[in-house]
Amino acid sequence: MITVEHLTKRYGSTLAVNDLNFTVAAGEILGFLGPNGAGKTTTMRMLTGYMPPSGGTATIAGFDVLEDSLAVRxxxxxxPETPPLYREMTVQGYLHFVASIKGVSAGERSPRVDWAMGRCGLSERRHQLIRKLSKGFRQRVGIAQAIVHDPPVIILDEPTVGLDPKQIIEVRNLIKSLAGDHTIILSTHILPEVSMTCNRVVIIQKGQVVATDTIDRLVSQSDNRTQYELKLTGNLEPLQTALGQFPGVxxxxxxxxxDNHVVTVTTAGETDVGPELTALVVQAGLKLYEMNRRRATLEDVFLQLTTTEVTSEDEAFAPETEADS
Known part of the structure; x- marks a missing residue:
C-alpha cells in the first residue's frame, strides 16, 4: 500500500531525510519512531503531499506523491501534530466542511460525519463550538477529520497528545479497529502505545532508518538478557556466594x-530462572518479600538506537518543529 524508496529531503545544506526505504502492507499499523529532529514529521509531510521530496520516490496506493499529488491526498x-481546526465552527459544521473539500458526495456527507463523530466520541458535542472544547476533545475532532472521507491510508502524528488515560485507551482501540480496512502510520513518543497498537515499527535517527521489524524481533535482537529484582531481609553473604556459582548469571x-537489601540479578538468555533464584534465597536463609522479572522493552531498543550526543547539525532540523508548521 505504501512504498518509500530512497526518499530524501534537503533544507539548504541540511539533510533532514536521508535515503529512507520502507514499505507498509495493506491493513498494517506501522509505528514510525524517532527522537525530536530525526525527520519524522518531514517524512510524513512528503508522504501526504504537503511538501515535495528532494530525491527518491514514495507511492501511496500505487500513486506517486510527486506526480499524482492530488490522487494521493x-x-x-x-x-498533523497540531490539528487543522477552525475554532469558530461547530464540530458537526467543521466535519461537514472537511468532508466536502475531501470530495465526499452530498448524499454521503451526513452519514460519514455521523460515523466519524460516533467513532471519536463526539456525537454529544456535535453542536458545540470547537474553541469551547477541551484539548482532548479538540484532538478527537482532529482524528475525526482524518477519517471522515474513509481513506485507505491514515497517517497520525501524535494522536493521543492531550488525552487523559481513559481517552488514550479509547483512541488506541479506535486505531486498532481501523486496521485491516485501512493502512495506518502512527508516529508517537508514547512507546507503550506503539507496543500495544502496532504490527511493526520503523525507527529513524538523523533522517535515516536505523531499524525496521516487528517489536518482538527488535527486542530479542537488542538484548537477550533478563533482570530479576529481589527484595530481601537477612545476611546476604551465603546468597552472594551461591549466585557467583549460578550458571548464566x-x-x-x-x-x-x-538487613534490608535490593538485589538485581542479570542473567543471559530469556529462560525464566525465577524458581531457581527463589530456591537459592530459601537455602541462604533469607526472607524474600518481592521478586520482579524484567526483560528488554521497545523503550530499551529505542534508546539504544537513538541516544547520541546532540550536535549543531541535529539542531539544524528546524523545519521539524511545530512552530514551522
Whole structure:
C-alpha cells in the first residue's frame, strides 16, 4: 500500500531525510519512531503531499506523491501534530466542511460525519463550538477529520497528545479497529502505545532508518538478557556466594540498608530462572518479600538506537518543529 524508496529531503545544506526505504502492507499499523529532529514529521509531510521530496520516490496506493499529488491526498487521512481546526465552527459544521473539500458526495456527507463523530466520541458535542472544547476533545475532532472521507491510508502524528488515560485507551482501540480496512502510520513518543497498537515499527535517527521489524524481533535482537529484582531481609553473604556459582548469571548488583537489601540479578538468555533464584534465597536463609522479572522493552531498543550526543547539525532540523508548521 505504501512504498518509500530512497526518499530524501534537503533544507539548504541540511539533510533532514536521508535515503529512507520502507514499505507498509495493506491493513498494517506501522509505528514510525524517532527522537525530536530525526525527520519524522518531514517524512510524513512528503508522504501526504504537503511538501515535495528532494530525491527518491514514495507511492501511496500505487500513486506517486510527486506526480499524482492530488490522487494521493484523496486517499490519505492526515492528523498533523497540531490539528487543522477552525475554532469558530461547530464540530458537526467543521466535519461537514472537511468532508466536502475531501470530495465526499452530498448524499454521503451526513452519514460519514455521523460515523466519524460516533467513532471519536463526539456525537454529544456535535453542536458545540470547537474553541469551547477541551484539548482532548479538540484532538478527537482532529482524528475525526482524518477519517471522515474513509481513506485507505491514515497517517497520525501524535494522536493521543492531550488525552487523559481513559481517552488514550479509547483512541488506541479506535486505531486498532481501523486496521485491516485501512493502512495506518502512527508516529508517537508514547512507546507503550506503539507496543500495544502496532504490527511493526520503523525507527529513524538523523533522517535515516536505523531499524525496521516487528517489536518482538527488535527486542530479542537488542538484548537477550533478563533482570530479576529481589527484595530481601537477612545476611546476604551465603546468597552472594551461591549466585557467583549460578550458571548464566552475568551481573549482581546490591543496595543495602541494614538487613534490608535490593538485589538485581542479570542473567543471559530469556529462560525464566525465577524458581531457581527463589530456591537459592530459601537455602541462604533469607526472607524474600518481592521478586520482579524484567526483560528488554521497545523503550530499551529505542534508546539504544537513538541516544547520541546532540550536535549543531541535529539542531539544524528546524523545519521539524511545530512552530514551522
Amino acid at each position: 484523496q486517499r490519505i487521512g492526515y492528523l 552475568d551481573a549482581v548488583q546490591t543496595q543495602s540498608d541494614g
